Amino acid sequence: MRKSLVAGNWKMHGSVQSVERLCAGIVSGAGSLGDVDVLVCPPSVFIPSALQLMAGSAVAVGGQTVSEQAQGAYTGEIAADMLKGIGCQYVIVGHSERRALYAETNSVVADKFAAAEAVGLTPILCVGETLEQRDQGETLKVVGEQLQAVIHLVGVDKVAAAVVAYEPVWAIGTGVTATPEQAQEVHAAIRQQLTEAGNGTRILYGGSVKSSNAAEIFAQPDIDGALVGGASLDADEFLKICQQA
Numbered sequence: 001m002r003k004s005l006v007a008g009n010w011k012m013h014g015s016v017q018s019v020e021r022l023c024a025g026i027v028s029g030a031g032s033l034g035d036v037d038v039l040v041c042p043p044s045v046f047i048p049s050a051l052q053l054m055a056g057s058a059v060a061v062g063g064q065t066v067s068e069q070a071q072g073a074y075t076g077e078i079a080a081d082m083l084k085g086i087g088c089q090y091v092i093v094g095h096s097e098r099r100a101l102y103a104e105t106n107s108v109v110a111d112k113f114a115a116a117e118a119v120g121l122t123p124i125l126c127v128g129e130t131l132e133q134r135d136q137g138e139t140l141k142v143v144g145e146q147l148q149a150v151i152h153l154v155g156v157d158k159v160a161a162a163v164v165a166y167e168p169v170w171a172i173g174t175g176v177t178a179t180p181e182q183a184q185e186v187h188a189a190i191r192q193q194l195t196e197a198g199n200g201t202r203i204l205y206g207g208s209v210k211s212s213n214a215a216e217i218f219a220q221p222d223i224d225g226a227l228v229g230g231a232s233l234d235a236d237e238f239l240k241i242c243q244q245a
């Protein structure tokens with residue numbers, strides 16, 4: 001039985017004050033959630049305060065990206081063992097915004113995955129197709145290649161031990177959600193690609209998840225939670241999504 005995970009990706013939002021309010025709001029409701037893992041991924045400068053504010057609660061804290069390098073002259077980058085060292089448990093790798101805006105190729109994403117995994121962080125590997133790719137019938141091919149690049153580098157067992165997030169690019173921040181059937185089709189293909197080891201892999205859906213659409217998404221057999229962007233910036237809304245997982 002896979003335990004659901006709901007992860008909030010705060011992207012580049014927030015201030016000292018709003019992060020305090022958001023953490024306090026999530027902590028106040030987290031105790032009464034059922035059997036679900038909850039994670040927040042704040043902007044990196046707010047990770048230490050989020051860790052402090054979440055301390056003693058069941059809410060985990062993670063990073064939004066990580067360097068593929070272990071250490072050195074890489075101005076502005078953050079190494080995996082730095083995230084691990086301050087108490088992060090997870091890190092998102094390969095988010096479509098990183099792929100599109102910061103030119104992260106499948107090979108770079110695989111290197112980042114490997115760097116995170118090597119220090120004991122659990123990578124959340126994001127995969128997903130653009131609308132154009134979906135319209136051309138390439139969804140499973142594109143997602144399959146994104147996944148395969150990481151499997152090729154680290155082996156299927158390490159990918160299966162991580163978390164995979166299927167995030168159709170056209171559904172991120174647009175208010176348009178994949179139908180539960182569209183999402184399930186891709187989740188099932190991902191699980192199949194992970195072979196038998198994938199039976200225990202948590203595969204999250206991401207793309208305009210809200211409390212009003214979470215239940216039907218979570219009802220799909222291969223969907224084990226969500227990676228939530230916009231709706232994770234409101235504690236009540238985020239907690240409602242967690243409750244449904």
Ligand code: PEP
Nearest residue numbers: 172173206207208229230
């Ligand atoms: C995301 O950024 O990973 C995401 C899914 O965003 P949103 O929920 O806002 O679509």
